[in-house]
Amino acid sequence: MIVRLEPRGAVAGWVSAAMTMAALIVAFVIGGLVLAFVGGDPVRVYLHIVNAAFGNIGVISDTLVKATPLILTGLACALAFRMRLWNIGAEGQFLLGAWGASAVVLAPVLPEGTPAIVVIPVMMLAGALAGAAWGLIPGLLRARLGVNEIITTLMLNYIALAWLQFWVFGPWSEGGFQQSVTFPRTAWLPRLTDFAGSVPALGGLTTHLGLVFALVATAIMWVVVSRTRFGYEMRLIGDNPTAARYAGVDIARYVIVVFAVSGALAGLAGMSEVSGVVHRLQDRISPGYGFTAIIIAYLARLGPWRVVLASILFGALILAGREIQPSGVPAMIQGIILFCLIGSDVLVRYRVRVARRGAVGAT
């Protein structure tokens, strides 16, 4: 018996969607087996995860808080991946975005007492610009000199972290601790709980305005990739750069623009995190959002709205996972999901055929 992979012709949209769902289910089954193997009860663990992430309005709000930076960094990765630009540097761009936004308060760029209506937009702009600048470095190197962006984006992550640490250990340190002072309230993104005065039901809900940024960014990206000439040219470059050049597309320009926008999205995620959740700059503001974003973009098959769904799933895993075990279980499930996705990708592109060998005997 031999097993052969035959390439499929046209693949219907529902096939790849079904494969993704199947990959998720298989991942959770394998995860369950691992849990059972170490003596846990997988059903109870999964029920606990569901309950801890979606059990009541409070935890749903917390899940969305976790999902917010994932959506923005996930979009950053999905946008670049559509052009087959492997931006592995969303983490670094996120950190730079956080730094840029913090600089507005800590440098300070704006004088003390500036109203929130001015501070917040300036912080958004600073965060996005800092992230874009960090994305432009690999973008320019790739477009002008053909430098492999996987290496540069990956390495720049470490430089970004070192940069951030320099500022929180040194100039912006609060009394020698590796964090800055807490931002004034004018630099905080509004949260649902801030409106508890008029709507008591919102009390304690920490979902902040960053979620709205994320959803608006999703909508804009959806329109751009599916309805505009820019999105069409990205598709063309992503599928066949030679044909894109043949169609008169200036590829270098697109590489630079897409890297800058990708960096800006990740930078905005960093801004939303310092301004909406942490309210100060510290070196451990990201538990690896920029890396998880890679898996999210992949799981979403680069679709903007699917990035939102995948981010909520991963947000839930991060939130609930911590309640079960500080790091092991969520990281394990994330890893298994990635493996199953890569496996299912083969099944989307190829059909498995089992042929019986030796059916025709020699005479």
Place this chain on the structure above:
Amino acid sequence: MPLAIEARGIVKSFPGVLANDQVDFDLRVGEVHALLGENGAGKSTLMNVLAGLYQPEAGELLVDGTAVRFRSPRDAIAAGIGMVHQHFTLVPSQTVTENVLLGLPLPRFRLDLRRAEASVAEMAAGVGMRVDPRARVWQLSVGEQQRVEILKMLYRGARILIMDEPTAVLAPQEAEELFATLRTMTGTGRSVVFISHKLGEVLAVADRITVMRAGRVTAAAISPVGSTPADLARLMVGRPVLETLERADAAPGRVVLSAADVHASNDRGIESLRGVSLQVRAGEIVGIAAVAGNGQSELAEALTGLRRCTGRIVVDGVDIGGRASGAALRAGVGHVPEDRARVGSAPNLSIVDNLVMKRFRRPPLARGPFLDDGAARALATDLKARYSISAPSIDSPVRILSGGNLQRLILAREIEAAPAVLIAVQPTRGLDVGAIEVVHRLLLELRAKGTAILLISEELDELRTLADRLLVVFEGRISAEMPAGGADLQEIGMHMTGGAGVEALAGMAAAVASAPGAPPP
């Protein structure tokens, strides 16, 4: 005469296709038997059955009178049947001899290259092939690489050689050399099956001809004597094919494309265009004749902005020399590229996306920054119908299209963009008779509309049929210009090789071998 191969009632199906339906085929010892048919007629399927790659569902196969059943190509080789496929399977960094020995069980441990080289050279000489056994494959021209593939089979003891469209990748002179080799081989008692869809060469080389259409044999083992290309074309296509094209006299208008002193380098950095100057007028087809690798591919890329160049290239008064592809596009340069799949289309994108490639920047498709999806789909539906692009739907990815259909799509896109000048490179390469007819008709219609057309082709017959004027390119320069009508083949060939008189062929072979543009596979 004894039969080398006898196949009776071969049936082979693939999901949804009956590729071979009760096919009979026989091959005599010492003959060249041509198997003729359009793409998808089932020729390759039948030969893959003979070579042990496919197992038939029904039918029997006799080799030298003995019934055989092949389970793999190894079995077929053991029975003396070797197949040379269209796509070569050589290791570029290894020598000819090393490639020949690759995969053989012997020698087991010590490789006596000297002796192997001697026997490879001897074997090549025996069939009249010029091959240096120590040359590395990447240095060889396509024709020479094909000889290595043939040697591989002969070295494994093949007495029956199956050649799958061997001339598709060859220049005319290389094809001539191949035919000479095939005749030498049949003279030494070997037999050859020759798959092709080119009528002229089949008539020239074959002892007998079998024609297939839609999985069945439509003419079994007929003699080329007394057959005409028109007969064969009718048997292949299943309807009479218009041999003569409606062709109005040329009425060239103003100069649309004017190139002066264009220089460019090829991918290896060697200057392959050395000062080409030419003009193409409205309503005129100018043909470029050249042996592969003499700079004609670089010329097409330079004119369309895909390759850096120096010199003036003026289209309707706009100088686009040395500027990017976007400038050529805006100036009205259409391009039917040599490599349809890798340059001319985005394989995983839909027919819609591929059809709008050249005009999505302008209204009505463009609406500010947006792309009007409805207008794009309407355009695609219209072009798919008018150019008979056969595909499940306009949303199908173009990688599932056959070669002829993909070429129709590219022509539809380039022609409908109403270019001022169209650069068409090998527009009929690899297409079957019916599809070639369509392409020729479309080019002539475009000419009648007043488009200036530069046709680069290695098919001299095509150039003489379509072109008004011929430019011969040799080693990156224009070596001759002549009216296409009544141009003498010998004379064209002489200019194509840069030589003169009897030295033409030798010079040609050297030119091919040293051609800077001949890419490694």
